[in-house]
Amino acid sequence: MNLAQALFSPRAVALVGASGDEAKNTSRPQRYLAKHGYGGTIVPINASRSEVLGLKSYRSVNDIPFDIDHAFIMVADVEGALEDCGRKGVPVASIFSDGFADAGAEGMARQAKLAARARELGVRLLGPNSMGMINLSGRVALTVNAILEMETPPAGGSSIVSQSGTMLGTVLSRGAARGLGFSKLVSVGNEADIGVGELVELLAADPETRTILLFLETVRDADRLAAGARAAHAAGKPVVAYKLGRSQLGERLARSHTGALAGEDRALDAYFRDCGILRVDMLETLIEIGPMLAGRRPPDIERTARVGVVTTTGGGAASVVDRLGTLGIETAAPGSDAPIVDLTMGPKSAGYGAVVEELLGFAGCDAVLAVVGSSAQFHPQHAVDPVIAASKRRDKPLAVFLTPQAEQSLALLAQAGVAAFRTPEACADAFHAYFAWRTPSAGRNGTPAEWPKDIPRKGRPTEAQAMALFSALGIPVVDSGIARAPDYAHSLPYPVALKILSADVAHKSDVGGVILNIASRQEFESKAKALAMKGEPLLVQRMQAGLAEAIIGYRDDPVAGPLAIVGAGGVLAELYNDVVVRLAPVDEAGALEMIGQVKGFAVLRGYRGLPQGDVKSLARALAALSRLALVAGRPVSEAEANPVIVRRDGVVAVDALAVMKEA
């Protein structure tokens, strides 16, 4: 019995702490398993009774005279129950009980101990603080989620993994109301052992799952989830994430500009994209998008995406098309200048299906939207049959938006595997997520990068040391030297810039620690002495001029892992949040693509007749910096060159900051 079978399709389950009082949560798994047609053996475990809700019960898992595939633990003494499971050889335990990582530092320690002991015992854990698992395809409702009070919801091809147990109920009940089913629904709780990433791997191999949905509050193991996403991609199963809980933690931890700019949510955006995970913006999109993606591959569209639209209501289509427009998506219709095919006044039904089919075959669009008006409410079969018939042509994704309240039409479409959306906004969101979908990147598999011998792997590098590091990585850096008291001699030609050399000050210019454009030796001497009040050494650099300033950065994000960051220089990156973030490392082509998405770099792209800047050299510098992700042990926490001067020919970093993980 492998993990997937024990987790999703156990032949026998033990319910540890099962109650005979139907008002109690702990009675639910037994009631729900029975109610929803579980075909295996249910064994209640109750310390003080020999029978629970009509079934023979035992005092301990260990007392059961046959094999148990999966234990569901609801008692306070989780540790005791785990020991029993270990002795009994139960392969998986789901733990509903809380009081672990959800309960402060003490709970965190308790959880670490529990997980370690489970590893020793060979018991895999779901939870703690998990609401359990629902397998609708296999009729296993092993959960305390009250949503299972409903009649058996339909099964479908999407499975969902959720960090919020209650939201599984939301997904299930909203889907069921319109005949839209799911296969597996898993509440991961605190992820002490089995996490989101491993579940994605399991679902990638699950024959009943066609699309994998994630409801996330954070990402606890980015590398594992990335691996899971790659496995799903290899299996041809799209992975879709809805992520909440944009924590400020990452931002508070950040010291550099780019660090703050690439906050957790932005970092995860880059992470999802580079892992080939679609990210949706709205809750119902997560519920509705499954059938639109099942069996599809990332379109990797680089040009403006186009949707072919047919409708029986102008206003209804406009509500989606307008939204698509704000998301940068256009429409296209065959053989005409009209943006959409509007059949409001024309022949209905047969004609409608023919247009859907024509659009699905039309090379001028990348996906198709069919909008249906009031007929969807009063003549469901008649309204959706032509769409369902046309959907057999699977050239490209098809989405349906029904303008009225129309559960029956929604159910007919769901049964036929056609994606239908309740709101114009979720419909547009689904198209947007689909078009932004990219093939997963290769991951951190490049040649390891060498760490320069003369630069310490910990401590607080000065700007001069950071410059040396950047130079060693292959980034052109400004000519510079260190000038020392008493005469502050240096050999650089004027004009020069002068900076304090402290490792304590990340933003020197904010504290008056930078003097630019010093034109002569005489001016230099007086300014150097004023700047170095206690006679400390100073950094001298040749002044540089160029077409524009850029900022390039690297950050080892605590959640998403190493990131490459590029943005417009000066105050633009910060004021306008004009930065682009990707997982590091990036190659030169990837860096060039990032640079192409920075709005402020319009001034480097020949905007308004301005001369063009050397974006290729900038891309090389960014790619070089991002190779910090390939240094063994990844000693750097953050690194940033701000600004990098971009010239017509070449770039040069005139400022460097590096923050090590170990002080």
Place this chain on the structure above:
Amino acid sequence: MNLAQALFSPRAVALVGASGDEAKNTSRPQRYLAKHGYGGTIVPINASRSEVLGLKSYRSVNDIPFDIDHAFIMVADVEGALEDCGRKGVPVASIFSDGFADAGAEGMARQAKLAARARELGVRLLGPNSMGMINLSGRVALTVNAILEMETPPAGGSSIVSQSGTMLGTVLSRGAARGLGFSKLVSVGNEADIGVGELVELLAADPETRTILLFLETVRDADRLAAGARAAHAAGKPVVAYKLGRSQLGERLARSHTGALAGEDRALDAYFRDCGILRVDMLETLIEIGPMLAGRRPPDIERTARVGVVTTTGGGAASVVDRLGTLGIETAAPGSDAPIVDLTMGPKSAGYGAVVEELLGFAGCDAVLAVVGSSAQFHPQHAVDPVIAASKRRDKPLAVFLTPQAEQSLALLAQAGVAAFRTPEACADAFHAYFAWRTPSAGRNGTPAEWPKDIPRKGRPTEAQAMALFSALGIPVVDSGIARAPDYAHSLPYPVALKILSADVAHKSDVGGVILNIASRQEFESKAKALAMKGEPLLVQRMQAGLAEAIIGYRDDPVAGPLAIVGAGGVLAELYNDVVVRLAPVDEAGALEMIGQVKGFAVLRGYRGLPQGDVKSLARALAALSRLALVAGRPVSEAEANPVIVRRDGVVAVDALAVMKEA
């Protein structure tokens, strides 16, 4: 019988072109009126029959032997039917027939003629191309909208005016499915006579309407709608708009930067705000927001808005709160640092109501959100009763989000007049619209502005003329002079700037028509001769330095009317769309508020220790420019100073552009 009565509550209606064939659209009004309990007299008009669906019919309206309050015209010969209505003294005719402004230039001319004739006859028109009017409070279903096939939907306190007839069905059916009713629903069609603005006025006076909803594709009469919105405000009735069809027309017509930046949709955003109309982003928000606003006044909140949140599901609350965060709205809870009150694990029901009541009375928040989980599905009464009881306390707006599918709970809340939302996004959108709601501005009621005598009111002003106009308005402009061949003498001190003086070139610097920083007479002469290749005169200006550049603009938008525009200078306004738009004129306080919202002006507000700029003088200049809206006849189509140099003390416009309406 006044217009409102004839329109919404006619005692007798004539259905011109009524058909006895139930499969035809033209049979619908008679069937729907009867089905939905119309208490007045229905008179079918049919050229070839004496009876239609059991009612005596006439050949012409004119043949009816008693008074008709409202005619519904469905025949092709609209003109003939109108003449009959005129002879008969019918006060209002709704016209379903199309082939008018919806059908090209010829139809447009036909419509103008029809409207003129209706004025002569004293018949008011709804339409043409209108689907009619539904008065649920008064049981008048005078419409061809197929949605009326449904059983009688509930009546409620929101009325809706729509430029899309089919979308009334969407609103009605989605509302009905959850027990949410409406009062009047009006399809305005082409607005040949009665338009959205007049309907808002009528609804402002309608005792059954508490909130006025608008589904708009454009605004056809901005001044009339503004007046309607002010009347609604005076009557204490909120007006909410959902607007589609972001046309590119306004942008194509624009010649100046600010013109393009203040495109139609942006202009209408400013227009709605200044008219005191709330704008919602999502379709279902329009349906759901009514009860949240009924009886409320604009909050006019200037600081960050705060919502008090109570929930029985952490994930459900987070889905709304997260979205609120992205919209710049915070949360607040009494007596704790926790962002929300989470009762997931605590006592339910009674405790829940008490928290809602506490939040409604809590001075630290401006509105309240109550989130309910799975209990809303299985125990509706139990789940929503505490919220309904607490809602009697009306200190501030209350919104409910139910995470599961829960029609019954939604209906209970609707009946109790409590706003409930189906999706977290629409819920957050409603809070956002509420907090952005402002008291209507005074309109264009300032002292008329004088037009300078020596500047022509039409033609193509040169930059020198535009400078003179700006100066006359009270805007500080740069010292300048005109230098002429052969020696290009001038009396300005160096350094100076030199510009070509053509009215044909709006963006001189794009074509090399501007030379900056000329340091000496010698340099000046050679550059002047090179620039003026044919010996034409040139504009000479003193060079100006300052802390930052700004762009100020005025535009008489074809849809929204006169606008004031301010943005960051240089390329920032364009690259980052960093502009703020309001209806013109604005006073200095209003201008200062606009300036405060331009992101790029952080550099004038002491950002990173930079010196502060004279934003008050910039506000005075913007207010002065916006007074072009008060010039008799409004001769200026667009005007712009780009850049205005902002100093520590004072501002100065160094470039001026004015485009007149008449060439």
